[in-house]
Amino acid sequence: MxxxxxxxxxxxxxxxxxxxxxxxxxxxxxxxxxxxxxxxxxxxxxxMPTEQDAARMMCSAFQRLKELGWKETSYGPTNVEVLLIEPGSSGIHRGIRWKPWPEKTWWVDSDWPSVPCLFKPIGDDHAQ
CATH class of the missing domain: 3.30.160 (Double Stranded RNA Binding Domain)
Known part of the structure; x- marks a missing residue:
């Protein structure tokens, strides 16, 4: 010691x-x-010195992820495991939505609730 x-x-x-x-x-x-x-x-x-600068950066990042093949979660499948991005997290996680839209709760590791903004099918790397 x-x-x-x-x-x-x-x-x-x-x-x-x-x-x-x-x-x-x-x-x-x-x-x-x-x-x-x-x-x-x-x-x-x-x-990003101002709130407006940060909002623009967030919008740009969101748009870039969509260009890379990510889609808004309202268009996501039900009962199919996908990759998820949640605001406030830098990770990309595997998750699933058990109930169809307008249900907004997705589940990470099948037991952790998540409210992601984007999803991408697993193995969908065409836009990178």
Whole structure:
């Protein structure tokens, strides 16, 4: 045990079998994460200084994803697993909608509710 770089928390990892494990988070790692977060916040502020700039960027990103083959979820299939993008998440997730439109709830990993804005059939890479 070293007081030079104390443990200030824990990191959580998902194992291949779906279970989780926790490992110590040292102060130096936490400081590096926080510095990275602050640098990214400053980059976003420079890139999009106003709400209007951010709204335009969001619209441009939405349009670009549609150019890459993504479709609005209101047109998505029912009972077919697809790829999903949800506002506020940088991930692309597998999900499914069990009830037809106008139901707006999709499910990620079959048990996590999601309200995505775009979907894409799995294996549909024609627009990249």
């Amino acid at each position: 070293s007081d030079i770089d104390p443990i200030v928390g824990h990191k959580t990892f998902r194992n291949e079998d779906g279970s989780f494990r926790h490992e110590p988070l040292h102060e130096s790692e936490a400081n590096a994460v926080m510095a990275s977060i602050e640098a990214e916040r400053a980059r976003r502020a420079d890139l």
